[in-house]
Amino acid sequence: MRLARLSAALIAGATLAQADGAALIVDTDPVTGRRAETAPMALLARGFQDQALDTLVSRAGTPDEMRSALGAFIAAIDDETDRAAVVLHGRFVNDGSGAYLLPAGGGDPAFAQVATQALPLGPMLAVLAQFPGQAVLVLSESEETETEGRFLSGGAGALAIPQGVTVLRGPEDDIDRFLTALAQPGTELIAAARDAGLTVDGFAPRTLVLLDSPPPVAISPVTPVPGTASDDALWAQVSARDQEQGYRDYLAAFPSGKHAEQARTALAAIAADPFRDARLAEEAMALNREARQQIQRSLSLLGFDTRGIDGIFGKGTRGAISAWQKQNGFDATGFVDPEQVTRLDAQAERRAAELEQEAAARRAERERLDRAYWEETGAKGDEAGLRAYLKKYPDGLFAEVAQERVAVFDEERAAKAAAQDRQAWDAAVAADTVEGYNAYLAAQPNGAFADQARARIEQLTEAARPDPAIARAEAEEAALNLNVLTRRLAEARLDQLKLKPGEVDGTFDERTRRAIRRFQEARQLPVTGYLDQATVVRLLADGILR
Numbered sequence: 001m002r003l004a005r006l007s008a009a010l011i012a013g014a015t016l017a018q019a020d021g022a023a024l025i026v027d028t029d030p031v032t033g034r035r036a037e038t039a040p041m042a043l044l045a046r047g048f049q050d051q052a053l054d055t056l057v058s059r060a061g062t063p064d065e066m067r068s069a070l071g072a073f074i075a076a077i078d079d080e081t082d083r084a085a086v087v088l089h090g091r092f093v094n095d096g097s098g099a100y101l102l103p104a105g106g107g108d109p110a111f112a113q114v115a116t117q118a119l120p121l122g123p124m125l126a127v128l129a130q131f132p133g134q135a136v137l138v139l140s141e142s143e144e145t146e147t148e149g150r151f152l153s154g155g156a157g158a159l160a161i162p163q164g165v166t167v168l169r170g171p172e173d174d175i176d177r178f179l180t181a182l183a184q185p186g187t188e189l190i191a192a193a194r195d196a197g198l199t200v201d202g203f204a205p206r207t208l209v210l211l212d213s214p215p216p217v218a219i220s221p222v223t224p225v226p227g228t229a230s231d232d233a234l235w236a237q238v239s240a241r242d243q244e245q246g247y248r249d250y251l252a253a254f255p256s257g258k259h260a261e262q263a264r265t266a267l268a269a270i271a272a273d274p275f276r277d278a279r280l281a282e283e284a285m286a287l288n289r290e291a292r293q294q295i296q297r298s299l300s301l302l303g304f305d306t307r308g309i310d311g312i313f314g315k316g317t318r319g320a321i322s323a324w325q326k327q328n329g330f331d332a333t334g335f336v337d338p339e340q341v342t343r344l345d346a347q348a349e350r351r352a353a354e355l356e357q358e359a360a361a362r363r364a365e366r367e368r369l370d371r372a373y374w375e376e377t378g379a380k381g382d383e384a385g386l387r388a389y390l391k392k393y394p395d396g397l398f399a400e401v402a403q404e405r406v407a408v409f410d411e412e413r414a415a416k417a418a419a420q421d422r423q424a425w426d427a428a429v430a431a432d433t434v435e436g437y438n439a440y441l442a443a444q445p446n447g448a449f450a451d452q453a454r455a456r457i458e459q460l461t462e463a464a465r466p467d468p469a470i471a472r473a474e475a476e477e478a479a480l481n482l483n484v485l486t487r488r489l490a491e492a493r494l495d496q497l498k499l500k501p502g503e504v505d506g507t508f509d510e511r512t513r514r515a516i517r518r519f520q521e522a523r524q525l526p527v528t529g530y531l532d533q534a535t536v537v538r539l540l541a542d543g544i545l546r
Contacts, residue, residue, distance in 0.1 A: 023054070023073075024086045026057075029172070041179060066101070070119065085137075093118070094152070099156040135164065170197060178196035231259070295321075325340070370393055370397050381405065434460045474528075490531065492504050493540060501515035
């Protein structure tokens, strides 16, 4: 297990220095992991070597090693620990309730693998929550991760951040710039993070400092050790340039010097990074997220798939850059330099103009065919032609005109249908029979009067059912042997009482029967709608039968 314990750390306090603390650095990226001693994370750890913090660094990124690193980090915390920090670099996913750091290696993760092999962020946040105001979590996202199934999403997602914990996150290039600044004593955390383009969440006071400038101390004169000053001076120059030849020059001058082991480690890291010069050239450009997105757009425009335009140079973007470099005669390093960016922009601009010209040509041809088809169909004005045009060109040049003209045909058809509906209903009402209303419903099943027709059918059907009481009342009225004059007198009396018997013509129709029923009901007589002796007496009090 490549788990190194260093006398260095990140701290997440506001102004306290030289205090006990613990830090964990996990780097699962196979490239940055190989740049062990020159990567910003490793340089940061070495830059904190004089601080009283216990730092654990894991670079292999296997599931077992990540879990061991987390366990060692937790074990390093004791009663005297007053601050803690965690820095994670690699690919992240989330399941909606928590986020995970994936182990080293490619491939799109499945939910079952994440649950058993990835490193959950929840326990780390729980540990950091024990140091409110003095805890920081840094997430360096190497690329957007594609996932399998519906249970996972790429990226760390939204985090449930405990009170007092500072969370900083961003793409690896932005994080690298931030960590470089962070190694400088007195750097204000929040300002440095925002200058690097990071996202700041959680506890974020303006004066938050990770490493205070050390207080001035009195330096006692010492007797110089022969060779020490020149050793340190040469090493300061060599380490500042960070070049292979410089390290070799140092070892040639001081093969057993104070910094010989560091020089050999740096040389080994350089040898393990075949594209180091190209990487450093790109890093020197200090591309911000917008610039990286523009490079991704240019590559995509030229047909090179970057797997997203998010400003994160992950495997997809590096592969697209390599393919473009190979096609254009450059070394396929996957890293860009100013000359390549200029050429890439020019090619993309030219390709965009070509695509626009091609689009304009296609548009002109489509409009020509559109106009020709219109002349043969919709321009003639008939409904069939208009509908044929809209079927072929629903969004064509003349689509709005065609739709307006078709709407006129539809309105005329609706008006005609309404007139036919009204005519059929009037005929049914005139007949006022079950057969007449059924005929209306057969012709107009969804007509405007369909509900009224059904209600009237129910009334007529109910009225047609034999009722012994009505039959007796009808017989009693027949037995009275009323002549036309008597009937007219009865109707006149009902009309006088405003019971609406209809025409006073001696003919008892449905309106007359309704008026008689109203009269009988108001006077608590048997309600039949037919005249009997009691009704006639009450209706014509002076003796209508004389």
